[in-house]
Amino acid sequence: MSTTIYTKPGCPQCTATRRAFDRLGLDYRTVDITHDPTAAQTLRDAGFLQAPVVVADAGSWSGYRPDRIRLLAQRDAAA
Numbered sequence: 001m002s003t004t005i006y007t008k009p010g011c012p013q014c015t016a017t018r019r020a021f022d023r024l025g026l027d028y029r030t031v032d033i034t035h036d037p038t039a040a041q042t043l044r045d046a047g048f049l050q051a052p053v054v055v056a057d058a059g060s061w062s063g064y065r066p067d068r069i070r071l072l073a074q075r076d077a078a079a
């Protein structure tokens with residue numbers, strides 16, 4: 001399963017999301033949107049207005065969503 005977390009510095013929801021992924025042992029890569037203007041514009045064009053944005057095989061969402069993170073962990077465990 002491929003997961004990317006788009007983050008920005010000083011974002012409490014970004015930190016909480018990464019911590020939840022780490023706690024559940026989920027693999028992910030991060031992209032700092034303050035250093036990648038193309039990624040930031042792509043997310044805005046897709047309608048995302050807040051960080052973090054999580055893009056996974058099972059869907060995408062923005063903000064800290066422990067319910068969605070748990071679902072990813074369940075799918076990962078079942079695979």
